[in-house]
Amino acid sequence: MRGVAGLTGKWITAILWCLRTLQADALGLESAEFARGFTTLVFRFTENVNVSALSDCDAVLPGASLQKMGTAPQCQWLLGGLAFQVMLGHQPTLELGDVIELLPAVGSALQATVNSSDRPEAVASLKLLPAQVQRCGLVDVAVDASLSSGGAGRPLQAEWRTGAGSQLQAGQVIQDLLAAQNGTLSFTLPATSIASAVDAAVVANASLTMVHVEVVLAVTNWLGLTSETSAMLEVDLSEVQLPVLEASPSKSIRTNQSVTFNALxxxxxxxxxxxxxxxxVSMSWEYRSGSGPWLSLENASLQENLITPWMLRFAPFSFSPGSSHQLRVNAAFSPTQVRQHVFQLDVAAAAPMVPVVTGPSLLPETCELVLDASQSFDPDHESDPQYFWSCAANSTAFNCHSLSNFRTVTWTNTDGSGASGEALRISAGQLVEDLYTFNVTVIRASDRASFEIASWMVQVLPASAVPITVSVPWYANQPISGQLLGEVPEFTATVLVSDACGMSADVEWVWALVSNVSPFKILLYLDTSVRNLTLPGEISVAALGLPASGFLVPGDVYAVALLESSAAGSLADLAEAATRGLRFARSVPFLADGAPTGGYVTTLPSVGTGIETEFLLATSGWFDEDLPNSGLVYRFYRFPLPPDVSLVANSGSFSVSGAWSRPSVDWRNKSSANFWSKLGGIFLAEASDASSLRVALPPGEHMLGVVAEDGLGAVSSSWFVGPLVQVPSDAASVAAVALNSALRLGDAQNILNTLAASAFTKSDDLSEEVAALVAALMTLDTSDSALSQVNAVVVELLKEAVPDAAARVSQFLAALFASIVSPTTGLDYLLEALLLIKIVYDQEAWLRTDELRELLAKCGDAVLVAVPGSSEKRVQSLDHLSDGKGLEVAVREVSLHDAVRQGMSVAGFSTGPLSEIDGQAGCGTVTGQVTTWRQSNPYAWPNVTTEGVGADVTNVTDVHVIEMRRCGSPFNITGRIVLDLPLPEFPTEPALEGYAYQPACIVFDAVAEQWTTDGLWRQISDSLPGTLKCSAVPSAAELIAATVVYRLELVPVVEEPPSVALIIVAIIVFLLCMAGLAYANMKKSEGKKDKAEDVEAAVSSRVAPAPESDEPSASPEEAEAQPAKPEASTLVVAADAPALPPLPSASSGPSRAEDPGSPAEALVPKPQLDSGVPVQAPVSSPEFESFAEGFKTDLPTASEEAPAPPGCFEDEGQAQA
Known part of the structure; x- marks a missing residue:
């Protein structure tokens, strides 16, 4: 019984242990919490969820819960399955206290109550565009509150009214209109309504010169929090017409921020x-500091980095901390017809210094201590800070002033041996066992009263300890965008593994990403590399980067840690590592910053007519950590609807036919197939201080996209299906009026949007449209987005254009390239326009080649300016065209000295020294350019026949055009040149029999105007993989066009040498056969002495005697030993026999016996077959006579034939001597 009881106890213990294990490993749902201003819902789990089959929202959430998340929510697993984030859609209904249950596929019985620690504050924002109008020239006024924030993930409720600052009668008229707009954040005050309000005010008081209407807004979020603001509309009653001016608001910034002012x-x-x-309208800007006099910008000595008539942009550090400034814009028809607006700019006081210290936390007495504060910085200045170190020991018995660094003669040293540099180095043996606190004071160089202090604690031990110094590219609690996490540079730790520090060099290390909340849960192990440093025993352990975007929970705090890797895989957290006695070090924490969320976009009206209707696009509801202290940047785009979705007009609105889903768009990566411009997107406008846009649109069915970008570069988008834009009744007349108005204003973006909206009415010769483009150049911002907008307009204009019209567009593009004077990333958009011009020019290619070459030269000169750096510069088209056509421009500029002595090298093209230009007058630089036309050959026109080289070069052949310029003018390319040309795709059609495809270089002879290979190019065997290297000494020409094609070439017939092994086997078999035959003849000659006469007769006639029918049969033993009957050709010829003619040699070439490469066959030469040529009879010898005598006596009859040895002469007539 005792044994049974003991066994039962063991089973119970095992079962309980299993139950505890299952309970510990069971998946649990810790919480469901609103985050990021109630725009997201985050679920946190106790264990990692297997997310391989749970990628979509409906795979995790049941239908009833999913409906509460709003329209089109977006779901994402984070932390490798430890968290699940739902970005709520438009107008969610989820409430605090709701119970959310997850589907069983995630885990059984998983539910949580929705809670939040957020309490978003509602902030009202209001602007009127324009804020000043004239009674005699009224326009509609946009009332925009879309920048109001704090909606807690849902649209704010707006309540509108007029304020006490209004003229009573005017306010009463406007009040009824405002009341009808309750609930909306953006609408338009019609000019007719404003006129009625002004009339009412003037009737009540005829002496008025200005009518004021105060518009008051109160916004309330769904949590009951309210905010109120107001704006004043001024109506000027004067009869002198003034421009209408819409200005951005005044600004408050920090000195390290850029700032932009706009006036439209x-x-x-x-x-x-x-x-x-x-x-x-003419525009001018003025500046004053404080209450000083107004100065023109030219005389104000400001460091603005961009100025146009409509915009000022100042770079960071342009204004001193704590200063106040004013800028005034003047819009004028004439000196007496001027509208002014004043911008206020306030710069905050200087931000505190940011001290950053790195160093070890543990140190043995036998190791040197190095603390480094070089990563400290001044956020408000570009100057380097100053440093001062101090020290305090935990034990009062130790005085830090005894250290060599703090002595009077050394403390001012800045190389680490003193206490006044960015680093502090204390040599080994000076620090005894104790806990030390080191303070570094980081001082602003321009203001020594401005400083910050950071502390670093070091535990010094008498026993062995491993000093680990972690260096990361962030300071404590710095926000890092979770969307751009993969762009964080690698970080390192320096570890001392010498014997003096008690650490073996063969210990392995690993980096880990950890939560910064105790017990510092290990979330992910990172790729790690180790390398030895200069000092003995010092190694650098590097992490090759953080995980890609979409891993961290926005708003959480994280760190990285370096651990011993011996047991790292089994660790749950750093607390466990400490318990096990493992050595590790943790970095300072960083904050995972999320991308903007919660935004939506609207348009008023939703249905209109092309060019005529001015649509008000507005986006609001966004949450971001930058708000409201720092704004977001908004970009507006329009896209075509998907083919299976359409808009149907319905009583002033529209309905959507088909299933629309949120498109997947890449807003950054131009190489992506989903890059926005490749999906048909058209950029409309960008604003950093406004979230609305008024714009005319072309007829069609559109969808609108708005991208919000925060200060760290993270982006999010929101979409609107619509508007529906119909064709105006008199399109040409409406377009002419709209374009004329845009030209009078002179704003580049307005002109471009008007051209885009009216392109469907373009003229045949494009003269008016190109004139408008040239006018836009006066105020064009050559940023990436602006150049994409230019390209979109040019592409529309070039559709169905004739060569003369394309030539006008070409002249505009040449002027645009010449206007680029600062770096920009937008040239790649314009390469599509160049491709389309070439396609139009194909109709008259032989006449337009030089024009195209000159335009590409202008583009190359622009690349030199637009692309930063000093080496080779490249710009490649974005592959907007679906037929594979593309364009790439590579250009390099070198000094005249280097060109004369070293030559030019660019994009695989290189020359020898260009001595021919030495001593010539002109500028001191030389430019080399290689333009690659992919599947769009501009020199296909000379190929008028289908024979010769021209047949291999078609209109879709890839062609590389090389040009050399000095002082902007091309010069002849002479001397030897080398090209590494990429190989085209291998032909898919099989080669003809006897032929093979071989790559060949072909060059365009600009003088003869034909493609040729005559004496120009040769293949060099050391070509790079995937390329063919060609060399030539071409005739002097200003350009060289070259390509590589696969040509059919005759394959030479090369007789394959026989296998050496087969030859050896044949010789061995032959010798065995001969030996067997000789042995059989010797055995037979012992009993056969007659028939000599018959043998002689047979030898004389070279014919074997006829068999005798009465010859007795041989015994089995004798038959087995008898040789086979020889053919006549196997008989040895007697000395007096007639000569046999030799076999003739093969007509295709020498025999293998003559080939020294076939040694085996040289031993057994083939008989010659040259019939009729006598062969010298062999000389008789005793050995031959004896051998012949044996044949005479041993030749068998037919009945005496014996089988040949195996493998020898098995078929009669096949035996050969």
């Missing part, structure tokens, strides 16, 4: 004004 002029039809103007 609008043209109002002012026929009722007594002094109307048809002049263009």
């Amino acid at each position: 002029a609008r043209y109002a039809q002012a026929a009722s004004c007594t002094t109307a103007s048809s002049a263009n």
Whole structure:
């Protein structure tokens, strides 16, 4: 019984242990919490979830819960399955206290109550565009509160009214209109309504010169939090027409921030004004500091880095901390018709210094201590800070002033041996066992009263300890965008593994990403590399980067840690590592910053007509950590609807036919197939201080996309299906009026949007459209987005264009390239326009080649300016065209000295020294350019026949055009040149029999105007993989066009040498056969002495005697030994026999016996077959006579034939001597 009881106890213990294990390993749902201003819902789990089959929202959430998440929510697993994030869709209904249950596929009985620690504050924002209008030239006024924030993931409720600052009668008229807009954040005050309000005010008081209407807004979020603000509309009653001006708001910034001011002029039809103007609007800017005099920008000595008539942009550090400034913009028809607006700019006081210290936390007495503060920085200045170190020991018995660094003669040293440099180095043996606190004071160089102090604690041990110094590219609690996490540079730790520090060099290390909340859970192990440093025993352990975007939970705090890797895989957290006695070090923490979320976009109206209707696009509801202290940047785009989705007009609105889903768009990576411009996207506008846009649109069914970008570069998008834009009744007339108004205002973006909206009415010769493009150059911002907008307009204009019209567009593009004077990333968009010009020019290619070459030269000169750096510069088209056509421009500029002595090298093209240009007058630089036309050959026109080289070069052949320029002018390319040309795709059609495809270089002879290979190119065997290297000494020409094609070439017939092994086997078999035959003849000659006469007769006639029918049969033993009957050709010829003719040799070449490469056959030469040529009879010898005598006596009859040895002469007639 005792044994049974003991066994039962063991089973119970095992079962309980299993139950505890299962309970510990069971998946649990810790929480479901609103985050990021109630725009996301985050589920946290106790264990990692297997997410391989749970990628979509409906795979995790049941239908009832999913409906509460709003329209089109987005779901994402984070932390490798430890967290699940739902970015709520539009108008969610999820409430605090709701119970959310997950589907069983995630885990059984998983549910949680929704809670939040957030309490978002509602902030109202309001602007009127324009804020000043004239009674005699009224325009519609946009009322925009879309920048209001704090909606807690849902649209704010807006309540509108007029304020006490309004003229009573005017306010009463406007009040009814405002009340009808309750619930919306953006709408338009019609000019007619404003006119009615002004009339009512003037009737009540005829002496008024200005009518004021105060618009008041109160916004309330769904949590009940409210905010209120107001804006004043001024109506000028004067009869002198003034420009209408829409200005951005005043700004408050830090000195390390850039700042932009915008002023957009609008043209109002002012026929009722007594002094109307048809002049263009001119813009000018002025500046003053504080209450000083107004100065023109030219005399203000400001460091603005961009100025146009409509925009000022100042770089970071342009203004001193704590300063105040004013900028004034003047929009004028004439010196007496001027509208002014004043911007206020306040710069905050200097931000505190940011001290950053790195060093070990543990140190043995036998090792040197190195603390480094070089990563400290001044956020408000570009100057380097100053440093001062101090020290305090935990034990009062130790005085840090005894250290060599703090002595009077050394403390000012800045190389680490003192206490005044960015590093502090204390040699080994000076620190005894104790806990030390080192303080570094980081001082602003321009203001020594501005400083910050950081502390670092070091435990010094008498026993062995491993000093680990972690160096990461962030300071404590610095925000790092979770969307751009993969772009964080690698970070390192320096470890001393010498014997003095008690650490073996063969210990392995690994980096880990950890939560910064105790017990510091290990979330992910990172790729790690180790290398030895200069000092003995010092190694650098590097992490090759953090995980890609979409891993961290936004708003959480993380760190990285370096651990011994011997047991790292089994660790749960750093607390466990400490318990096990493993050595590790943890970095300072960083904050995972999320991308903007919660935004939506609207448009008013939703249905309109092309060019005529001015659509108000607005986006709001966004949450980001930068708000409201720092704004977001908004970019507006329009896209075509998917083919299976359409808009159907319905009583002033529209309905959507088909299933629309949120598109997958890449907003950054231009090489992606989903890059926005490759999906048909058209950039409309960008704003950093406004979230609305008024714009005309072309007829069609559109969808709108808005991208919000935060200060760290993370982006999110929101979409609107619509608007539906119909064709106007008199499109050409409407387009002409709209374009004329845009030209009078002179704003480049307005001109481009007008051209884009009216391109469907373009003229045949494009003269008016190109003139408008040239006018836009005066105020064009050559940023990436602006150049994409230019390209979109040019592409529309070039559709179905004739060569003369394309030539006008070409002249505009040449002027645009010449206007680029600063770096930009937008040239790649314009290469599509160049491709389309070439396609149009194909109609007259032989006439337009030089024009195209000159345009590409202008593009190459622009690449030199637009692309930073000093080496070779390249720009490649974005492959917008579906037929594979593309364009690439590579250019390099070298000094005249280097060109004369070393030559030019660019994109695989190289020359020898260009001595021919030495001593020539002109500029001191030389430019080399290689333009690659992919499947779009501009020199296909000379090929008028289908024979010769021209047949191999087609209109879709890849062609590389080389040009050399000095001072902007091309010069002849002379001397030897070398090209590494990429191989084209191998032909898919099989080669003809007897032929093979071989790559060949072909060059365009610009003088003869034909493609040729005559004496120019040769293949060099050391070509790079995937390329063919060609060399030539071409005739002097200003350009060289070259390509590589696969050509059919005759394959030479090369007789394959026989296998040496087969030859050896044949010889061995032959010798065995001969030996067997000789042995059989010797055995037979012992009993056969007659028939000599018959043998002689047979030898004389070279014919074997006829068999005798009466010959007795041989015994089995004798038959087995008898040789086979020889053919006549096997008989040895007697000395007096007639000569046999030799066999003739093969006509295709020498025999293998003559080939020294066939040694085996040289031993057994083939008989010659030259019939009729006598062969010298062999000389008789005793050995031959004896051998012949044996044949005479041993030759068998037919009945006496014996089988040949195996493998020898088995078929009669096949035996050969």
